[in-house]
Amino acid sequence: MTATMNLERAGTSPAARSAHSCSDCPVRDVSFCAGLDEEERSAFTAMRRQKQLLPGEALAWQDEESPFLAVVREGIVKNTVMDANGGEQTVGISRSGDFVGRPFSGPTPYGISAVGPVELCVFPRNDFDRLANERQGVGHHMLKVTLDELQRTRRWLLMLGKKSATQKVSAFILEFARNGRDLADDEACVVELPFGRQEIADILGLTIETVSREFTGLRRHGVIDLPSRRSVAVKDLAALADASGEVTYN
Amino acid sequence: MTATMNLERAGTSPAARSAHSCSDCPVRDVSFCAGLDEEERSAFTAMRRQKQLLPGEALAWQDEESPFLAVVREGIVKNTVMDANGGEQTVGISRSGDFVGRPFSGPTPYGISAVGPVELCVFPRNDFDRLANERQGVGHHMLKVTLDELQRTRRWLLMLGKKSATQKVSAFILEFARNGRDLADDEACVVELPFGRQEIADILGLTIETVSREFTGLRRHGVIDLPSRRSVAVKDLAALADASGEVTYN
DNA sequence: CGCGAAATTGACTCGCCTCAAGGTGAGTGG
DNA sequence: CCACTCACCTTGAGGCGAGTCAATTTCGCG
Numbered sequence: 001m002t003a004t005m006n007l008e009r010a011g012t013s014p015a016a017r018s019a020h021s022c023s024d025c026p027v028r029d030v031s032f033c034a035g036l037d038e039e040e041r042s043a044f045t046a047m048r049r050q051k052q053l054l055p056g057e058a059l060a061w062q063d064e065e066s067p068f069l070a071v072v073r074e075g076i077v078k079n080t081v082m083d084a085n086g087g088e089q090t091v092g093i094s095r096s097g098d099f100v101g102r103p104f105s106g107p108t109p110y111g112i113s114a115v116g117p118v119e120l121c122v123f124p125r126n127d128f129d130r131l132a133n134e135r136q137g138v139g140h141h142m143l144k145v146t147l148d149e150l151q152r153t154r155r156w157l158l159m160l161g162k163k164s165a166t167q168k169v170s171a172f173i174l175e176f177a178r179n180g181r182d183l184a185d186d187e188a189c190v191v192e193l194p195f196g197r198q199e200i201a202d203i204l205g206l207t208i209e210t211v212s213r214e215f216t217g218l219r220r221h222g223v224i225d226l227p228s229r230r231s232v233a234v235k236d237l238a239a240l241a242d243a244s245g246e247v248t249y250n
Numbered sequence: 251m252t253a254t255m256n257l258e259r260a261g262t263s264p265a266a267r268s269a270h271s272c273s274d275c276p277v278r279d280v281s282f283c284a285g286l287d288e289e290e291r292s293a294f295t296a297m298r299r300q301k302q303l304l305p306g307e308a309l310a311w312q313d314e315e316s317p318f319l320a321v322v323r324e325g326i327v328k329n330t331v332m333d334a335n336g337g338e339q340t341v342g343i344s345r346s347g348d349f350v351g352r353p354f355s356g357p358t359p360y361g362i363s364a365v366g367p368v369e370l371c372v373f374p375r376n377d378f379d380r381l382a383n384e385r386q387g388v389g390h391h392m393l394k395v396t397l398d399e400l401q402r403t404r405r406w407l408l409m410l411g412k413k414s415a416t417q418k419v420s421a422f423i424l425e426f427a428r429n430g431r432d433l434a435d436d437e438a439c440v441v442e443l444p445f446g447r448q449e450i451a452d453i454l455g456l457t458i459e460t461v462s463r464e465f466t467g468l469r470r471h472g473v474i475d476l477p478s479r480r481s482v483a484v485k486d487l488a489a490l491a492d493a494s495g496e497v498t499y500n
Numbered sequence: 501c502g503c504g505a506a507a508t509t510g511a512c513t514c515g516c517c518t519c520a521a522g523g524t525g526a527g528t529g530g
Numbered sequence: 531c532c533a534c535t536c537a538c539c540t541t542g543a544g545g546c547g548a549g550t551c552a553a554t555t556t557c558g559c560g
Binding site: 079081083084085087089091092102103104105109110132133136139140142143144146147149150151153154155156157158160161162163204205245246 | 329331333334335337339341342352353354355359360382383386389390392393394396397399400401403404405406407408410411412454455495496
């Protein structure tokens with residue numbers, strides 16, 4: 001956790017970066033990487049190349065063949081699908097340690113691009129597929145990761161299908177406020193959002209105007225504060241959880 | 251395909267049914283089952299029990315531990331999540347040959363229930379997990395199936411996030427009209443919908459009234475006809491595809 | 501035929517989108 | 531250090547699509 005701190009906003013020293021191996025990688029114990037044993041890890045190290053993406057830069061385009069798979073070292077990557085009218089819907093978000101891309105198949109049915117600066121470990125798909133076939137552990141671990149991702153995507157369906165704009169935005173902020181840790185009644189915690197308003201709109205299936213209005217609405221009700229464009233100070237966590245339409249069993 | 255016909259609306263002769271093995275199963279070459287070799291198939295046969303569900307009957311409840319996994323032999327099964335207000339959102343649909351339930355983990359985070367009468371091959375989860383761990387092929391095949399399911403769920407996200415009621419209902423009908431086959435310009439094909447209006451609403455994130463209005467709207471525009479409650483006759487496929495907001499590359 | 505569940509229809513409301521101006525703030529060059 | 535600028539965000543007015551509430555109607559089935 002704290003090990004990732006010193007890498008924030010890196011990307012200024014590419015040469016130094018590519019010298020790293022898994023052993024000192026900040027995500028070696030997170031998500032996908034955490035499930036690999038030493039032998040598997042070194043197999044991955046052998047085939048991977050490091051790559052950096054600038055904010056907004058794409059790793060793969062929708063419906064095009066992409067020869068790459070990747071693991072996120074640092075930063076956030078999103079998967080998006082284009083609507084017929086040019087609208088964009090975000091269908092997946094990958095953070096540090098998460099796996100990105102689609103093994104065993106042709107064209108990626110969604111675009112993959114960086115949210116802010118990103119560092120990746122990139123694998124040629126052929127090599128990865130072979131490894132997943134040969135090494136029992138890799139395929140099995142991959143399965144677990146995919147099942148988890150499917151689960152998250154299904155929750156997301158509930159949000160898009162049944163929640164109001166207020167509930168969507170509240171749930172979104174809550175997600176980042178909690179971000180792993182428990183966060184009992186820590187009032188006044190400040191969250192740095194990695195997304196701009198338009199990106200939030202694309203995630204929640206709303207327009208940018210509605211997102212903005214919901215933010216200011218929550219501020220007016222004293223639930224949050226907005227010290228800067230991309231940061232949110234949660235002032236009343238209980239109220240936020242309530243507004244998100246969460247069921248509280250008390 | 252045609253082999254499934256003689257099993258429709260079965261469920262009247264449980265004893266006869268449970269005598270079946272994989273070798274004469276209608277779904278042995280579909281979806282999950284299709285990816286297994288003979289040896290794996292017999293391993294599954296050894297551990298499975300057959301089970302029938304009445305329309306609406308549940309196999310697992312949301313957030314409760316379920317000791318079962320299953321493959322659908324006949325009928326349709328849905329995964330649903332309850333909203334805070336008692337609203338229901340369908341987050342997954344499984345058809346003949348599809349895998350149902352969540353391996354390798356605790357409580358199922360969604361409810362599983364039958365749409366119409368259903369026949370299943372049920373496996374104790376422990377046994378299944380062990381098999382998936384021991385036999386390379388099973389885990390690997392399971393991964394492919396899960397990746398496909400994730401993909402379908404992501405498309406669904408786009409629908410819920412960005413499409414209008416008309417587009418949703420049109421796309422829904424289209425899905426069943428095509429159902430695998432290509433269906434070039436076969437006008438006047440009749441589709442039997444396995445879902446009632448409320449169930450369609452729960453899938454599309456709409457209300458039952460809106461779904462109903464969209465159906466009659468499409469009928470008034472001569473796009474479809476509604477010979478009975480659960481059947482739709484597609485009269486103008488091109489218009490339907492157009493109404494669904496599909497991109498046509500012509 | 502008659503009952504009950506499911507579907508349809510109508511009137512009305514409200515939430516979110518659309519379109520159109522302003523603000524705001526970080527980065528740039530004078 | 532300040533004006534400039536451009537991207538991003540906010541705010542407002544207005545319209546429309548989908549939800550809500552409330553009857554009916556229709557269909558499937560005993």
